[in-house]
Amino acid sequence: xxxxxxxxxTQEPALPADLExxxxxxxxxxxxxxxxxxxxxxxxxxxxxxxxAITLYPKRTRSFELREQAALPPGxxxxxxxxxxxTAEIYSSTIEITPSGINIRGIVSHTADWREGLSRIxxxxxxGMRLDHELSEINSTTSLDRQCIxxxxxxxxxxxxxxxxxxDTLGTSAFPLLDDLMLIAADCxxxxxxITGHSDNTGNESGNxxxxxxxxxxxAAYMTAGGISAERFTTNGAGSxxxxxxxxxxxxxxxxxxxxxxxxxxxx
Numbered sequence: 001x002x003x004x005x006x007x008x009x010t011q012e013p014a015l016p017a018d019l020e021x022x023x024x025x026x027x028x029x030x031x032x033x034x035x036x037x038x039x040x041x042x043x044x045x046x047x048x049x050x051x052x053a054i055t056l057y058p059k060r061t062r063s064f065e066l067r068e069q070a071a072l073p074p075g076x077x078x079x080x081x082x083x084x085x086x087t088a089e090i091y092s093s094t095i096e097i098t099p100s101g102i103n104i105r106g107i108v109s110h111t112a113d114w115r116e117g118l119s120r121i122x123x124x125x126x127x128g129m130r131l132d133h134e135l136s137e138i139n140s141t142t143s144l145d146r147q148c149i150x151x152x153x154x155x156x157x158x159x160x161x162x163x164x165x166x167x168d169t170l171g172t173s174a175f176p177l178l179d180d181l182m183l184i185a186a187d188c189x190x191x192x193x194x195i196t197g198h199s200d201n202t203g204n205e206s207g208n209x210x211x212x213x214x215x216x217x218x219x220a221a222y223m224t225a226g227g228i229s230a231e232r233f234t235t236n237g238a239g240s241x242x243x244x245x246x247x248x249x250x251x252x253x254x255x256x257x258x259x260x261x262x263x264x265x266x267x268x
Contacts, residue, residue, distance in 0.1 A: 023072050025080050027087070027095040029057070029106070030186045036084075037065035038097075045077040052081060056088040073099045075126030082124050086117035090135070092187045094179070101130035105180065107151070107187065108135050145265045148188035152263050155180045161219060161259040168214035170222060178219065181261065182226045191263040194234050195219050198260065200253035201240040213237025219259055 025038035034057045040046040046066045053062050080097055083104075087093055093106025102121065108114045114135060121131055136151055161178065162171035170178075185193060197212030197219075216235035224230045245252040 023069060023076070023099055025076075025097040027084060027093070027097075029060075029087075029090065029094075030092045030183070031189075032060055034060050034062045035065075036063075038067070039069045039072060039076075040066045040080075041070070041072045041077045042068060045080075048077070048081055049084065052084050056085065073126060073128075075124075075129075079121070079124055079126055079129070083121055086120045089114060089117055092183065093135075094183055099129070101132060104131070104133040104135070105183070106135050107184075108137050144188070145190075148184065148191055148265075149263055151184045151188075152181065152261070155184060156261060163215055163218070166211070168211065168218045170218055174219075175222075178222055179226070182223050182228055185223065185228050185232070185263070188263065190265055191232070192234065192266065193220075193223070193228070193232050194236075194262045194264060196236045196238055196260045198238050198242060198256060198258050199240050200256045201243065201248070202253060205239050209237050209239035211237070212239050215259060219261070 023039045025036070025040070028035045034053050036049055036053060040049065046064075046068065049066070050062075050064060053064075076097075079102070083095060083097060083102060087095060087104060087106070089108065090104075091107040093104060095106075096103045102125075118131075118133065125131060136154065155177070159177045161174040163169060163174070164171055185191065195216040197214070197216035199208035199212045201208070213235065214237070216237055220230070220233040220235050224233070240256065243252070243256045244258070245255050
């Protein structure tokens with residue numbers, strides 16, 4: 001059984017090239033690795049985060065890309081250290097800390113453990129900061145394969161991967177969803193990821209087939225650049241052969257232009 005709970009998430013902005021323009025600290029945790037990058041208030045703050053990561057995640061590899069910035073909001077060092085400790089109970093997670101708040105997404109195995117960590121963060125939030133969280137709870141009685149498939153389908157539900165018009169260039173609104181899917185894919189390393197592009201029935205079908213395939217390839221390329229092995233992907237272009245809606249209207253065309261992503265597991 002899969003249960004989602006948490007506050008409504010906001011779209012995760014990309015990390016700016018110049019970290020001093022918008023202070024930000026991110027913590028990414030999966031089964032094998034912990035990555036902490038962004039702004040710290042001092043050498044002491046950086047040292048504390050490094051030591052906490054070693055203590056909390058002794059069996060995982062760790063990487064750090066930290067940059068000292070003097071003019072950070074009051075409480076920045078304290079809340080980042082508390083957030084790192086509080087979320088150690090999360091199975092995997094992506095955490096972003098900015099002056100406006102903390103955004104946490106991830107997977108937990110025990111709701112009670114997360115609630116305790118959540119309370120610690122909320123008690124120590126500096127003025128003006130808010131906490132947004134979206135976490136899925138996995139059921140230990142369900143097979144890992146089924147949990148992975150459920151997580152993938154839940155992440156996709158009600159969301160769409162958009163492209164620029166008549167192009168295989170991803171729209172910026174697609175990035176948060178693809179980042180969510182990469183987080184799940186990283187935690188399900190045995191899964192094969194099948195991507196199929198679909199078009200509407202306007203234009204000639206050879207062009208529709210080519211564009212739908214190119215769009216599927218663009219999704220795979222984005223996820224590969226994010227660290228998912230290219231060998232895990234299969235991509236297909238279906239053109240307009242499998243419409244969701246038969247009507248010949250603008251709304252139907254929009255629904256039929258889509259990317260479908262499913263994961264599967266090889267037979268043992």
